[in-house]
Amino acid sequence: xxxxxxxxxxxxxxxxxxxxxxxxxxxxxxxxxxxxxxxxxxxxxxxxxxxxxxxxxxxxxxxxxxxxxxxxxxxxxxxxxxxxxxxxxxxxxxxxxxxxxxxxxxxxxxxxxxxxxxxxx
Amino acid sequence: xxxxxxxxxxxxxxxxxxxxxxxxxxxxxxxxxxxxxxxxxxxxxxxxxxxxxxxxxxxxxxxxxxxxxxxxxxxxxxxxxxxxxxxxxxxxxxxxxxxxxxxxx
Numbered sequence: 001x002x003x004x005x006x007x008x009x010x011x012x013x014x015x016x017x018x019x020x021x022x023x024x025x026x027x028x029x030x031x032x033x034x035x036x037x038x039x040x041x042x043x044x045x046x047x048x049x050x051x052x053x054x055x056x057x058x059x060x061x062x063x064x065x066x067x068x069x070x071x072x073x074x075x076x077x078x079x080x081x082x083x084x085x086x087x088x089x090x091x092x093x094x095x096x097x098x099x100x101x102x103x104x105x106x107x108x109x110x111x112x113x114x115x116x117x118x119x120x121x
Numbered sequence: 122x123x124x125x126x127x128x129x130x131x132x133x134x135x136x137x138x139x140x141x142x143x144x145x146x147x148x149x150x151x152x153x154x155x156x157x158x159x160x161x162x163x164x165x166x167x168x169x170x171x172x173x174x175x176x177x178x179x180x181x182x183x184x185x186x187x188x189x190x191x192x193x194x195x196x197x198x199x200x201x202x203x204x205x206x207x208x209x210x211x212x213x214x215x216x217x218x219x220x221x222x223x224x225x226x
Contacts, residue, residue: 035216037164037216037218044205044207044218044219044220044221045156045158045164045207045209045218045221046218047209047215047216047217047218050214050216059214059215061215062122095163095164097164100166100169100175102169102170102173102175103152103154103169103170103173106152106154106169106170106211106216107152107154107166107169107170107209108154108156108164108166108209109166109169109175111163111164111165112163113163114163
């Protein structure tokens with residue numbers, strides 16, 4: 001069974017840093033592209049970042065470019081999002097989402113349960 | 122920047138057909154996906170590559186994409202289909218989601 005389990009969320013002050021993680025199981029992790037998608041309270045979905053299978057190619061939404069860094073450890077079946085210079089508008093549930101092989105990575109076929117990041121003083 | 126526009130809400134009677142649109146410049150030139158999100162749950166893909174249904178998704182869900190509009194159609198809508206629905210597409214190396222549509226059954 002495919003599982004994606006996020007962790008690391010919490011309360012952080014504006015300007016602070018946080019790293020969230022996603023532990024994967026039930027599939028060949030190294031063969032899949034991965035993404036972070038966030039959802040602010042009561043709002044819609046917002047794509048944050050994407051990483052290719054070998055971790056060398058990464059893409060970011062303009063809203064987080066230069067502040068967030070996506071990475072992966074294929075040996076540990078884990079995905080990460082390092083978030084720096086956090087702002088109140090970064091408050092959201094952060095989901096990791098797997099890129100579907102059937103869709104060439106361009107649709108998200110499995111999602112984790114999400115981890116809540118709250119940026120507030 | 123590439124934007125996808127959805128109606129905020131759609132209402133449908135049980136057993137009827139619901140259609141949710143997603144508009145974007147030349148959206149038909151790229152693949153669209155649709156996600157269902159029930160309250161308190163993570164999103165689930167119901168359509169990918171415009172028309173394909175993942176295994177486990179009921180046949181009453183179908184999709185189309187042409188010109189500037191992608192459409193999710195739910196035939197014989199059931200109470201359990203009440204949820205938020207999001208379209209999604211890629212613009213170069215950026216994924217974009219529509220603002221979401223609340224489907225009321």
